[in-house]
Amino acid sequence: MTDELKNSLKADDQPVTLLIIGASGDLARKKVIPALFALFCQKHLPRQFQVVGFARSWMSHEDFRNKIMEHLTCRYAPGQSCAEKMSEFLSRCFYISGQYDDPESFNHVRRELKNLEGGVPTHRMYYMAIPPFIFLEVAHSLRNAGLVGGAHEPSWSRVVIEKPFGSDRNSSDELVREMAKVFSEEQTYRIDHYLGKEVIQNLLVLRFANLFFDPVWNRSYIDHVIISWKENIGLEGRGGYFDSYGIIRDVMQNHLLQILALIAMEQPVSLSSKDIRDEKVKLLRSLAPVVEQDVVLGQYIEGTWKGVHHPAYRTEESVPPGSKTPTYAAAVLHLHNRRWDGIPFLIQAGKGLDDRMTEIRIRFREVPGNLYGHSIEFFPRNELVIRVQPDEAITLEIMNKKPGLEMKLEQTRLNLRYDAAFNEDIPDAYECLLLDVLEGDESLFIRSDELAAAWDIFTPLLKSIEQEQMEPEFYPFGSKGPERVKALAERYGITSEL
Numbered sequence: 001m002t003d004e005l006k007n008s009l010k011a012d013d014q015p016v017t018l019l020i021i022g023a024s025g026d027l028a029r030k031k032v033i034p035a036l037f038a039l040f041c042q043k044h045l046p047r048q049f050q051v052v053g054f055a056r057s058w059m060s061h062e063d064f065r066n067k068i069m070e071h072l073t074c075r076y077a078p079g080q081s082c083a084e085k086m087s088e089f090l091s092r093c094f095y096i097s098g099q100y101d102d103p104e105s106f107n108h109v110r111r112e113l114k115n116l117e118g119g120v121p122t123h124r125m126y127y128m129a130i131p132p133f134i135f136l137e138v139a140h141s142l143r144n145a146g147l148v149g150g151a152h153e154p155s156w157s158r159v160v161i162e163k164p165f166g167s168d169r170n171s172s173d174e175l176v177r178e179m180a181k182v183f184s185e186e187q188t189y190r191i192d193h194y195l196g197k198e199v200i201q202n203l204l205v206l207r208f209a210n211l212f213f214d215p216v217w218n219r220s221y222i223d224h225v226i227i228s229w230k231e232n233i234g235l236e237g238r239g240g241y242f243d244s245y246g247i248i249r250d251v252m253q254n255h256l257l258q259i260l261a262l263i264a265m266e267q268p269v270s271l272s273s274k275d276i277r278d279e280k281v282k283l284l285r286s287l288a289p290v291v292e293q294d295v296v297l298g299q300y301i302e303g304t305w306k307g308v309h310h311p312a313y314r315t316e317e318s319v320p321p322g323s324k325t326p327t328y329a330a331a332v333l334h335l336h337n338r339r340w341d342g343i344p345f346l347i348q349a350g351k352g353l354d355d356r357m358t359e360i361r362i363r364f365r366e367v368p369g370n371l372y373g374h375s376i377e378f379f380p381r382n383e384l385v386i387r388v389q390p391d392e393a394i395t396l397e398i399m400n401k402k403p404g405l406e407m408k409l410e411q412t413r414l415n416l417r418y419d420a421a422f423n424e425d426i427p428d429a430y431e432c433l434l435l436d437v438l439e440g441d442e443s444l445f446i447r448s449d450e451l452a453a454a455w456d457i458f459t460p461l462l463k464s465i466e467q468e469q470m471e472p473e474f475y476p477f478g479s480k481g482p483e484r485v486k487a488l489a490e491r492y493g494i495t496s497e498l
């Protein structure tokens, strides 16, 4: 967001009500409310605000405050001031119980909000921390209770929703169409929390605020790109959700495609959310739908990671014993445009692997007519590695003369480690995204045409996987994943370790 826009938004100091629907769930307690507390400590919330939790279980305001307190951290208010800040924040937190499918509950919400707001014009943010199959019902109930104002009213109403947005192109379109009957596109903030991560936000800066990447950022100099997402954990109680979605819908179609778009898109006309998202859509539309031959699917079986035994995916809670849902997938994506034609983008995502990390590797081509090519058997190529998490870093592998009297070459790393280079804390993605919702900046949220383009890339593949009952390759928990991925990578000349 530009400073000018930020200042104009800050000038509006109207009170805000933050209604968290599904307030007793993990997302609300562990992510959304702690992020609001962090914003409060940093003075990013308006002077007058209230956080109102809504969920099914009965609780008093005090019970709710005790429940959410557990996850508030003192990162931005160390020492004594933390206790003060916490009690000030908690005194502005309230709770309303009701049923998601009961319109009367939402009339009750309206009456309660009116009391809390004291009749003062108040902006409202509705955060749907609930399963997607009840988004629509809740949205309609909010509207019927008179809680949703028009897009251009002085007191805004904004809704925040989290993936999954449907399970393929059709169901996603349907969700978008139905939600639009209540909240217009500009009132709808579709979160992909990876876009709020610090290093991901740096991608456009790295590319467009530095000159020297520009001339080499294309098919003439880049050989391939690998985007890896790994987790060394299992389902953590989310078996029911995960088994009906699988890793492609859970991580690839959203987080990894978004990263790819930021790596490969053209420079936007400006930093406005429209211009940034226009460029992303253009990029996503030039990606060919993924084909079966370019994909490897895997599923973890029991295994041991760091001495701890983990059960097989099929024996996890709420997973059917014969499930074929992939917990790992690798795919090679092809961009049909002038900059990237012929360059493979290998993306991989897996749970139950040997590491927890997200990383982008941009591998350059061989040096042509290399003066030093004869001096080593295998001449390493330059590689730019962008480490998204953990240990955020940007490193560039370059060739150097090894100090000494002999002419010996060695690959060395230029290393920008965030913890060494910056004193600042890295904010949680939700802090940044919630601040943007409050300020009305949509650049880091998924626009409906962007969502449609992202589904087009995976929908045909997802259909074939389901129709053909494709068998995933088994890999032990804590391993590097399916063996077949090596053959897929080699087919595209990718020999580096994945």
Ligand code: BG6
Pocket: 231, 250, 251
């Ligand atoms: C979510 C996925 O979007 O991202 C989860 O649904 C995954 O399966 C999570 O564990 C990872 O997020 P982070 O921020 O911990 O990398």
